[in-house]
Amino acid sequence: MKYDFIVVGHGLAGAILSYTLRQQGQRVLVIDEPRASGASRVAAGLLNPIAGKRFAKSWLADTFIPAADALYDELEAHFGRQLFVHKPIYKIFSSIEEQNTWMAKSAGQEWNDYIQATYTQSLNQPTVQDPFGGIMIGRGGYLQVAQMLDLLTAELLEQGLLLPERFEADALQLTEQGVRYKEVAASQLVFCEGFQVINNPYFKWLPIQPTKGEVLEVQTQDNFNPECIYNKAVYVVPVEEGRFKIGATYDWRHPNEQPSEQGEQELKERFRQITSQGFHVVNHWAGIRPAVRDRRPLVGRHPQHPQLSVFNGMGSKGVLMAPFLAKQLAAALTGHGEVMPDVHVSRYISLYYDYIHYHNNHQP
Incomplete structure (x- = not known):
């Protein structure tokens, strides 16, 4: 079976990205092992424009909040129920x-x-x-994250677009046409694994x-x-x-x-x-x-393997940031835009080269 995208992970980030891609007409397969203790399901889903003891306006709030409002309104209309509580x-x-x-x-x-x-x-x-x-x-307000994830998961299952299993990195093959995972092929794959990216052989160099x-x-x-x-x-x-x-x-x-x-x-x-x-x-x-480290998300293509990307690192600000950044990444991956430099993984390119140098010099 051939897809445009494989999305690994269906927490808040993966769910919003896969929904965004599907709404743009992309063929998307999601791979996710259900976990009741995932950070997205535990959190209260707070969206707070002003935070901290210094009363700082959330970074790019004027950009992120309209995009968040638009997406959550769209999801509410899509499923016919309230998901974001103002x-x-x-x-x-x-x-x-x-x-x-x-x-x-x-x-x-x-x-x-x-x-x-x-x-x-x-x-x-x-x-x-x-x-x-x-x-x-x-x-401000809060997103009912668990309810949103349940609805999106049920929709993916109904349409045969979800593999409810643990992703096995050893089963991933990079090809000239994109990627192959077991019996599935796709043009591109995006990792949305949350903290588990520290074990990802392609992105473990990122400072999570x-x-x-x-x-x-x-x-x-x-x-x-x-x-x-x-x-x-x-x-x-x-x-x-x-x-x-x-x-x-x-x-x-x-x-x-x-x-x-x-x-x-x-x-x-x-x-x-x-x-x-x-x-x-x-x-x-x-x-x-x-x-x-710098409290900015990690978004964009792998430095060496352009068929692989990451959408991660939003910490406690995912409800605020993910809708806008998912649209940016989707546009970049389909040739219709770019990811802003402040969140692009390329800002840590030196860590990637350090990782490659260390790996090449410590091979058994």
Whole structure:
């Protein structure tokens, strides 16, 4: 069977890329081993235009957010159900110094599209602890990632476009026409494997730092159901009546998918700093993000094998970045555009040559 593309991996990045290619009329086969603990399924799918203690606007937010809105609207129309939940994000000031930092930065015009209101005093919401106030951020929300992946997976299976198995790198052959994998041939193959790219023989030279993130789902005692997402060191996302996702931790020292007591205690303590609500833990998950040294994604063709590409490294920003970058990569791979230099893997070409040099000089 001959395809235009094989996409390896069907987490958030792989799902959005394969959908984008299919919508452009490309013949796509997806290879993915289902994993309930995958980082995309664990995450709350947050889209936050402004993040961090320094109140920095997310990189290229003005470019990425319209593309994300358009894709998620399209997917909702395609499947006939809501997938992206638009909610303002209440970023709570942790101190008067943090409040002052924001007040000094907020005069810039670049904030106008994203800040709904600034509060220098508490909103006096029951059980919410915000003595220094905060800012209400618009154009944010969260994607119901697991539901989206389930719908796209079911569609691929129905159309015979998914191999639900572990990809075996040893079975991949590079040919003059493209690639062959077992009984399947394609013109191009794109790896969307998340942190597992560190084991990929073609792209293991990329500077991926596997980073563990833990998330709790909690139930509050009083079925508290606010109209916003809270953010203060962690996010607190209301997913249904009285139930919240809280996350996430960042741990690069222990990159495993096992929930830890330390992670649970950290998230519970952070939640207690936001609300006095009583609660109990319903679920506790852990996943591994593909973080990158310069905090930019890794997108583009292999330096030596143009039939191979990678779409990876979006870390915790995949919901924001993936829709725009998937369109860019799809255009580049079909001869209709280019991938922006800031995310192209060519910026790490020196690491590739170092890897080749080391590999050639340490052959048994």
